[in-house]
Amino acid sequence: MTDIYDCIIVGAGPAGLAAALYTSRDRFKSLMLEKFQPGGQINNTDRIENYPGIKHTDGPGLIETMYNQAEHFGTEIQTNCEVTKLEKSSDGNIVVFCDEQQFAAKAVILAPGSDYRKLGVPGEEKFRKAGAGVSYCGTCDGPFFKGKQVVCVGGGNTAIEETLGLTRFAEKVTLIHRRDEFRATKVLAEELLQKAQKPDSNLIIKYSTVATAIQGKEKVQSVKLKNIKTGREEDYPCDGVFIFIGMVPNTNFIKGFVELTDKGFIKCDCAYLRTNVPGVFVAGDCRVGAAMQLATAVADGIVAAMMLRQYFREPKWWKEPVSDLLQPAGW
């Protein structure tokens, strides 16, 4: 171990890169560690039209600019460097273990991101880009399916919310669910059923059904469905498949170091993004309460970066509760 960094940023997705831009522009000695290559989840996105300030872009292009910005201001970046463990050392610094190397910093910003849970069926990887027909985010990609036919997969809250949202864009939406009942909250499930029962509804629900393959030439053309009660299979024509079966935060490496929710998201306060470990901030899709949008991940990185000064000046600040003002009176 050599120098002590002011800040180590774990993960080079939008949240981490935005954090790095701010910490290094603020002249904090910053190191960014990335398991694979920069970008993360957003690299799989070929069409972005909802990042304010940029009319059209794609994941890799946007990430390249963000990467250059972080590097330009002096962030040291190591890719293909997987963080396996963090420890608080007796001098209050945080030690980050990465393969056979270790690094120490006064503060850490955790931005490892989340991955969409995969169906794991043939065709899913091949058509993964929204332009080709497989998507994991209705809010992001729904508008690209105006007037088209889509199949949604899932049965939880997100699945139903996103499916309802998609009925405003697609000509026809078919939701398939492997059980014969939804696990989503009642109010959501009811709204879904009401919508499906309307006379000329564009929403169809298929229970006890799973997708076994996604098929097509260059784009999705159909999905193979199987009724798990009857065993009956069918080729179901569609232009897109939305898979809403959950997110998996990339937080295995910090289990036991910071507090996680049951689903593995990093717990934090919503105003300053402090975890339960002083000096360890969190940013982006890996945290509890994340809005899971590109621009909100970016803002997380910036908020965490801006809070470094506060923590460096007064470490006791870490234990201060979020201001009452951020909780309106009269609730």
Add this chain to the structure above:
Amino acid sequence: MTDIYDCIIVGAGPAGLAAALYTSRDRFKSLMLEKFQPGGQINNTDRIENYPGIKHTDGPGLIETMYNQAEHFGTEIQTNCEVTKLEKSSDGNIVVFCDEQQFAAKAVILAPGSDYRKLGVPGEEKFRKAGAGVSYCGTCDGPFFKGKQVVCVGGGNTAIEETLGLTRFAEKVTLIHRRDEFRATKVLAEELLQKAQKPDSNLIIKYSTVATAIQGKEKVQSVKLKNIKTGREEDYPCDGVFIFIGMVPNTNFIKGFVELTDKGFIKCDCAYLRTNVPGVFVAGDCRVGAAMQLATAVADGIVAAMMLRQYFREPKWWKEPVSDLLQPAGW
């Protein structure tokens, strides 16, 4: 009054425009009302290098793209339309009064922004762009003054934090304060004094001093200082003037409608940006706890926009407290 909008957005700065992009892309019938022209505060910024994803831009250029995005997805935009009052109507909608017109919506996103408090001295307006030498934000513009000499004005927490930050960029920083004592918190004032007392410090403090004019040809070349105890005046050479004397949120028109802090910022919860009035969200620099950065204002707009669905589905959600998970255990 004619149609009922799903959402009215008050203010067409970065927060409002980002909200509009999301609400209208989500097919919510959206109306945006702007007092003057789109952009707000950021229009005065001629150099932006800390918006992740865009290497270099300026305020007006960035706003033009954001405006086009909101319009492209169908937001109705009225400029030169000053909102003077809001009211909750008996049917639960919110009525927005704008000159002689009134509009109604199921939800409102307040994004009126804040203005920097001005010194009100000759030259301040003329050199207002950071490229010309007058700035109100060290975090934003400090790096443009590397190796230069700057004068800072103010005595509160932000003034001292930002002044300390600037000592990492500028060759020489002079902080002038009209009193002979700082009103900032002790820990900050002490750090400042220690820094100024170091042998080859680049920080000078001048008490009981005010700036009476900012001078120069095309860029700032000096500031006229006056000691208010001795009456002595001097021309003090510098390349830039940073004015840190506070922010004034543009919230006069909603006094009595939503809860404000003593300083006029809109109270909200930090996770969902709900004010104390159901259906009225807030986004950007006008809210309590805002990070006051371009990208964080943008994210605010997006979070508020995404929460519309939640509120429309279940109005009672408004009174639900923010999840415990956003407050780590063990604090």
